[in-house]
Amino acid sequence: MKIFYLILSLITTMCAIDMITPIPDNLPYDKTKASLGKKLYMDTSLSKDGKVSCNTCHNIKNYGVDNTSNSIGVDNQLDTPFNTPTTFNSVFNFVQFWNGRAQNLAEQIKGPLFDPKEMGLTPEILLQKINANPDYVKSFGDIYGEISVDNIADAIAEFEKTLITPNSPFDRYLKGDKDAISEKAKRGYEEFKAQGCISCHQGQNIGGNMFQKIGIFQEFPDQSNLGRYEITKKESDKMVFKVPSLRNIAKTAPYYHDGSIPTLDACVQFMAYYQLGKFLNQETVDSIVAFLESLTGEYHDNIQ
Ligand code: HEC
Numbered sequence: 001m002k003i004f005y006l007i008l009s010l011i012t013t014m015c016a017i018d019m020i021t022p023i024p025d026n027l028p029y030d031k032t033k034a035s036l037g038k039k040l041y042m043d044t045s046l047s048k049d050g051k052v053s054c055n056t057c058h059n060i061k062n063y064g065v066d067n068t069s070n071s072i073g074v075d076n077q078l079d080t081p082f083n084t085p086t087t088f089n090s091v092f093n094f095v096q097f098w099n100g101r102a103q104n105l106a107e108q109i110k111g112p113l114f115d116p117k118e119m120g121l122t123p124e125i126l127l128q129k130i131n132a133n134p135d136y137v138k139s140f141g142d143i144y145g146e147i148s149v150d151n152i153a154d155a156i157a158e159f160e161k162t163l164i165t166p167n168s169p170f171d172r173y174l175k176g177d178k179d180a181i182s183e184k185a186k187r188g189y190e191e192f193k194a195q196g197c198i199s200c201h202q203g204q205n206i207g208g209n210m211f212q213k214i215g216i217f218q219e220f221p222d223q224s225n226l227g228r229y230e231i232t233k234k235e236s237d238k239m240v241f242k243v244p245s246l247r248n249i250a251k252t253a254p255y256y257h258d259g260s261i262p263t264l265d266a267c268v269q270f271m272a273y274y275q276l277g278k279f280l281n282q283e284t285v286d287s288i289v290a291f292l293e294s295l296t297g298e299y300h301d302n303i304q
């Protein structure tokens with residue numbers, strides 16, 4: 001197994017040119033649907049206790065996260081077992097959730113709405129709440145012709161297409177602006193490739209395009225959630241998770257599926273330890289952190 005990963009990381013490192021690509025400046029989306037979707041995303045009345053919206057945990061003024069290891073859902077419940085990933089750029093991920101159990105954003109949305117620890121609704125109560133609001137009744141009537149859970153999910157998913165962060169210094173660097181990132185960040189990018197990080201964190205989201213095990217060389221201490229195994233029950237899926245995107249990673253602490261790592265510096269060192277069986281010197285860690293900091297992009301809230 002370890003040999004396999006060594007070879008994999010050697011091959012991918014050799015092919016590492018252009019393994020990261022910039023994200024587009026915008027994605028085509030339907031303005032009226034996205035506008036309705038934003039209202040739904042921000043609306044705390046769509047929860048059991050009237051206090052929690054998508055934005056409570058995935059704050060669009062804060063890179064789509066709340067910077068806690070576990071968020072607080074309805075009735076002040078701690079949202080275990082997972083750390084809240086960002087909604088920013090999630091449209092570019094090949095599947096949704098840490099264990100990849102939703103194929104796309106529309107499917108994902110039905111998770112939190114009906115999760116007893118997150119928004120705590122049932123489909124019936126959700127539809128009652130939407131039907132009781134004349135603005136929603138009019139919008140759904142105009143856009144979709146009817147109110148349904150699928151149409152609610154569709155509108156929110158349309159809004160999520162706007163939660164993207166183009167124009168990070170590193171994307172500008174990739175597009176040819178050689179001064180967009182510091183010399184330290186450039187060294188960090190070289191280390192990121194040379195050390196083998198890029199064999200898992202790659203593509204336009206610098207992650208989000210494959211599943212991998214956490215703890216390839218050293219066992220990950222928190223085995224309380226077994227990742228994809230919980231879905232597939234396959235032995236080989238134990239501790240396998242979606243490789244997270246590293247876009248805006250400097251803004252989305254704490255880290256890992258359990259939110260157990262508070263700083264980016266420690267996160268990089270632990271990645272090398274668990275995934276690559278290496279100990280990196282502080283200079284290398286610092287340069288990789290400088291590279292990761294150059295992945296913070298721009299979000300413009302243009303939806304009315
Ligand atoms: C109480 C906090 C909370 C609320 C409210 C909440 N989420 Fe989440 N969200 C999470 C957590 C925790 C996860 C990770 C769960 C998992 O992987 O099983 C998650 C995962 C996601 C993901 C997957 C991202 C990825 O990279 O895999 C998306 C997209 C998302 N939520 C969107 C939403 C939307 C849209 C709403 C509102 C309908 C919402 N969330 C409400 C906490 C929350």
Ligand code: HEC
Nearest residue numbers: 196197200212213214243244255256257267268271272275
């Ligand atoms: C074999 C695949 C693999 C390699 C190699 C790898 N990673 Fe990861 N990385 C993952 C997985 C899987 C996770 C999610 C682990 C978890 O949540 O438990 C992750 C998580 C992370 C996170 C935290 C993301 C978040 O949102 O919590 C960062 C930062 C990170 N990796 C950076 C790196 C760096 C830097 C390197 C090289 C030193 C590296 N990774 C090497 C697979 C890999």
